[in-house]
Amino acid sequence: MQNKIVLITGATGGIGKQTALALAKMGAQVVITGRSKLSGEAAVAEIKQQSGNPKIDLLIGDLSAQINVRSLAEQFKVKFDRLDVLINNAGLTSSKKELTADGIESNFAVNVVAPFLLTHLLMDSLKASSSARVINLMGGDVPAKLDMDNLQSEHSFDGLNTYSQTKLAMMAVMYEFSQREKGVTINVCYPGQASTNMTRSVTPDMFPRAMRFIFPLYKFMTRADGDKSAAKASRSSVYLASSAEVEGVSGKYFDVNSKMAAWPAAVLNTVTRERLWSTVEQLSRLK
Template identity: 55%
Template sequence: MKIVLITGATGGIGKQIAISLAKLGFTIVITGRNKENGEAAVTEIQKIAGNNNIELLIGDLSSFDGITSLVEQFCHKFQKLDILIHNAGSATQKLLKSKNGIELNFAINVIAPFLLTKLLLSSLKNSDNPRVICVTGGDIPKKLEIDNIQCEKVFKGLASYSQSKLMMMIVMYELSQQNINEKFTVNICYPGQASTIMTQSVTKEMFPKLMQPIFPIFKMITKPDNGKSAQKASKSSVFLATKESLKDITGKYYNKKCKEIKLPACVLDIGNRKYLWNYVNNLIT
């Protein structure tokens, strides 16, 4: 029986990933911060998928103790982890800090996937074919803003969210390359746009000035649709989790249509990789 852990799966795209994988008979472990929402999601996934093996873990991915608590809860219940899907993401409206004093998008989008993977490595290594899947997002920038990692210079709304997703890609790609001979794989996918709490919380001010006139169009294409667009956006994660031919494939990037595409040059850049690797490791130790 394959065990899948999906972060931020009490709603949005994560819940749709959970439903699809539950339909295939996997044991699904979902995480969220809110117990009530989480329990409602478990019931819904069980009912739609006809699979009762759905577990809920409560923890805030923005803090170190939230992450370690999730790992403790998981290891208490399960001996192995087959698939780890880093789906939870954050796009704040303004500059916010986590309880550990880390810029919130950086904490949730970069630190959490890295630290969670690191702490779950021994569980992953107990699987025959462990897979780590990272959900990216935003308009991936061409350049890493090395002097603005935690928005020290300026917070730029959606552009800062996109920078944090770029940084997640750099760190997780570096993780894949440092573990190229290990049994676990690490791949990245882009889900495509979906109507979720995240997109519904985007404000006009989060858009770059020049793009603000298209805000009404964005609002229109992200109006609530009962999970329809989120279901579509779950496909690339489900593909990476299930495709047999990807068994030994690591360090790759897939678009919303599940097609492999080139990783941006600034993700492959060895200088960026080394810099962020050290930066992130210094923060978590």
């Protein structure tokens, strides 16, 4: 990864920070983003110290607000003349329905609109690279169907199911992106479960009612483990960012073992994808 410039959203902690550390160890110039300057600066210092790589930068921005997504893209472009790898890592699972400053349901804003908008805004920088890669992280369970009439929980909000719906929407919109944009590769991977702030913030009421009895087991499985599981979960992103095996490979889904796997049926539905694309494009105010 020498001479490669990598931008990783949400890399001040969890899987993103471990991804940044692994790529820094490979010699990449790594730019991490987070919401807090304090945790951001601490993460930069830690990555520099553990990797021995001084080329680590920080950009601050809460991706739930589009003004910040636009500002992040601008700040990146001022500093760097190209982008080799964009990892849309930041994700959100919230316990209740909340609207962002743009009036968008927060899971949908962070998990779908933000990566879509950021990838668009950085497309020129990506195309300035000879072989740019965009990597997106999906969630856990994939729902059988994408509920197009409830994309922003207009009718119901359902904890982890809402999160999973937004991750399925992200997969569909990124697959569509890969079909429309041939200048860069765009793929989705599943990192596997890790003990992070995200999993540790899950509460029983976010589980489907019939599944709440397994919450103690879930808590046990996601107990703090000193970033061990987050490091393991970073492997999928690191593989897609760095492996020569996936050079030129686009529009694919990679499972927890970084093996190419079948897309969920909902992603392959062209009508759904086109409807979703125009909805997200409108919400991003790209037109």
